Amino acid sequence: MTAQTLHVPSACGDCPIRHRAVCAHCDHDELLELEEIKYYRTFEAGQTIIWSGDMMSFVGSVVSGIATLTQTMEDGRTQMVGLLLPSDFVGRPGRDGAAYNVVATTDVVMCCFRKKPFEELMARTPHIAHRLLQMTLDELDAAREWMLVLGRKTAREKIASLLSIIARRDASVAAKGNAGPTTFDLPLTREAMADYLGLTLETVSRQISALKKDGVIQLEGKRHVTIPDMRRLMDEAGDDSDGGYLI
Amino acid sequence: MTAQTLHVPSACGDCPIRHRAVCAHCDHDELLELEEIKYYRTFEAGQTIIWSGDMMSFVGSVVSGIATLTQTMEDGRTQMVGLLLPSDFVGRPGRDGAAYNVVATTDVVMCCFRKKPFEELMARTPHIAHRLLQMTLDELDAAREWMLVLGRKTAREKIASLLSIIARRDASVAAKGNAGPTTFDLPLTREAMADYLGLTLETVSRQISALKKDGVIQLEGKRHVTIPDMRRLMDEAGDDSDGGYLI
DNA sequence: TGCCCCAATTGATCTGGGTCAAGGTTATTC
DNA sequence: GAATAACCTTGACCCAGATCAATTGGGGCA
Structure with a gap:
């Protein structure tokens, strides 16, 4: 200090x-x-x-x-x-x-x-x-x-919500609502993501793997994420339309 | 309107x-x-x-x-x-x-x-x-x-947290941190409590019954609550000491 | 180059709370 | 005061996510 x-x-x-x-x-x-x-x-x-x-x-x-x-x-x-x-x-x-x-x-x-x-x-x-x-x-x-995320969303929706918040904020220079892939580095460990989402780190890991398998996200290493279709991710997050909130 | x-x-x-x-x-x-x-x-x-x-x-x-x-x-x-x-x-x-x-x-x-x-x-x-x-x-x-309540507390702790918030706020005239029973009317249905806590109404009902059986709270009718020992309730809520937050 | 350490993945199993279903209790209305 | 409708309770069963337990992988450092 x-x-x-x-x-x-x-x-x-x-x-x-x-x-x-x-x-x-x-x-x-x-x-x-x-x-x-x-x-x-x-x-x-x-x-x-x-x-x-x-x-x-x-x-x-x-x-x-x-x-x-x-x-x-x-x-x-x-x-x-x-x-x-x-x-x-x-x-x-x-x-x-x-x-x-x-x-x-x-x-x-x-x-x-x-x-x-x-x-x-x-x-x-x-x-x-x-x-x-x-x-x-x-x-x-x-x-x-x-x-709302903590109280009512499923694990998969929680992960998608977090990713879309980080994407919108961190990769904001890129695509603005329109199509085209978005890319960013995860600034958090799996454990920190778990603490944000009210989950365990194992569940975070499993859900990320699942989103990857389903083609919603792509991973390069453990931290570099690319999102081929932002709208798809937001559907997974359960967000109605494209609200612009941020944490 | x-x-x-x-x-x-x-x-x-x-x-x-x-x-x-x-x-x-x-x-x-x-x-x-x-x-x-x-x-x-x-x-x-x-x-x-x-x-x-x-x-x-x-x-x-x-x-x-x-x-x-x-x-x-x-x-x-x-x-x-x-x-x-x-x-x-x-x-x-x-x-x-x-x-x-x-x-x-x-x-x-x-x-x-x-x-x-x-x-x-x-x-x-x-x-x-x-x-x-x-x-x-x-x-x-x-x-x-x-x-913290939504993300990390158990159903029982959630109910205890909600009750202690309402008690502190609604029955504030009465005992101020010291002993003696506290009494108030629940302003919410079981369903509204569930929506507040990220639970289902059945779970709310079950946990209230459990707290009653264990003597943490007393019920008169469905809505009138008395809390014989506020400190006990706050222990059940998992709150460290006696923070004074409010919603 | 290989060792170590820490982050992450994956599997097996368990369980808290959700889901579905059947009554029970008041309060309100006619 | 019977009928109706909310609201609440309780039971039986199930499943998403927690827990416990190995592995795997990758980056830094000697």
């Missing part, structure tokens, strides 16, 4: 927090002010970034790498409740305690802002508060969408 | 939206302005208040009765993603489409504000935006807590 400062290009857009939480109607003074309270931290794969219940001294967002939000019961059962990809926001302005563990799945670089000054800036700057409200509403929608 | 105006006492605190979204640092002018765009609507038990995908013309909160947020798949599988008790807020400021169905479980009275003017007021009034952000963060925590 050592803090360290990295050199990162400072043009608007390089730092995701600027882009997502501020830049919609950005203002030079705000950016300068953010610059002053900003710092970067790196975390190694497997490291816990924040422990549930800890006081949080910063808010920020993921610059690179993948992190997960997890909840754990005393007996070790764990449920992933969120997936943090680059540009995702971390933190609960106005709250002190963390509500879940944040764990680095790969090496992670975070762009952090000291919490107190960020909150003060937010109180003075309505459009930042408004932006954060919109982002929080998005996360709430995603969480509730995921409740 | 007929709108009608009711006589409701106007002292601060009678309207939950005032209490929860505004009154933290309330201001007479804001209250007057809210008064102008406020109206009441009633819905009968079973009626759908909002359809997923519909344009929403209002935000507001529940004055009396119980409503639920549900998501449905084409084949009819449904998952409840939220429970609205009196004082809970409904609506997504800044968004037009509803993301889920809102269904009245009992007769419901809602206190509504026309959406546009409410949003304008919000834009002008930082503490309202701040308040809504806090409420949304609470809902997000609750949704994620519920993901």
Whole structure:
């Protein structure tokens, strides 16, 4: 958990927090002010970034790498409740305690802002508060969408749902709803997928094999996935039409 | 879906939206302005208040009765993603489409504000935006807590979790963490509970019978529950200690 | 090049909760 | 106060996914 400062290009857009939480109607003074309270931290794969219940001294967002939000019961059962990809926001302005563990799945670089000054800036700057409200509403929608997955979908549908979320998010540059194969690397182990889906890793493995056998997906190695027909995958996921939610 | 105006006492605190979204640092002018765009609507038990995908013309909160947020798949599988008790807020400021169905479980009275003017007021009034952000963060925590329930808990633990949430919320006036029996009426049918928990109604019925046989709960009729020992129930729910989350 | 380690696959078996089916209990209506 | 209709309970059986147990495979390192 050592803090360290990295050199990162400072043009608007390089730092995701600027882009997502501020830049919609950005203002030079705000950016300068953010610059002053900003710092970067790196975390190694497997490291816990924040422990549930800890006081949080910063808010920020993921610059690179993948992190997960997890909840754990005393007996070790764990449920992933969120997936943090680059540009995702971390933190609960106005709250002190963390509500879940944040764990680095790969090496992670975070762009952090000291919490107190960020909150003060937010109180003075309505459009930042408004932006954060919109982002929080998005996360709430995603969480509730995921409740349907956890509560009512079969194992096969769960896997297809996860793959289509990752595909839409990770391979977003490629095909946009139209045909043509989509390609991406799975950022999660089978066990992490299981924790996301409320399954065991064996079931995850079996269902991936089944989807592969049925031609819904193709695998190269264990992690590289190509989806020949996105619509087919979404049918398997049981999603009505092409909703655009995201976690 | 007929709108009608009711006589409701106007002292601060009678309207939950005032209490929860505004009154933290309330201001007479804001209250007057809210008064102008406020109206009441009633819905009968079973009626759908909002359809997923519909344009929403209002935000507001529940004055009396119980409503639920549900998501449905084409084949009819449904998952409840939220429970609205009196004082809970409904609506997504800044968004037009509803993301889920809102269904009245009992007769419901809602206190509504026309959406546009409410949003304008919000834009002008930082503490309202701040308040809504806090409420949304609470809902997000609750949704994620519920993901653990759906993904990793057994049927018995799920029932115990639901009962302890309702008990803490509904019977909150009574014992506050200390000993002594807690009493409340179940606001949901077995089927609604099943939809909340990702179970079937038969399993809900069986597990309630089992908890009764084991003395964890007592039943009078089908709906009136008393919990002799709250700590025991929370152990059954698998909750570590006494977290205070709520849906 | 071969060894080690960790992720992943695959098989065999078990079981919690789903499914199907038959009553039982209230509450509501005429 | 009998008829009807929701809602709930209980039983018997079944199956999707969990559990337990080997293997397999691939990347890093000496």
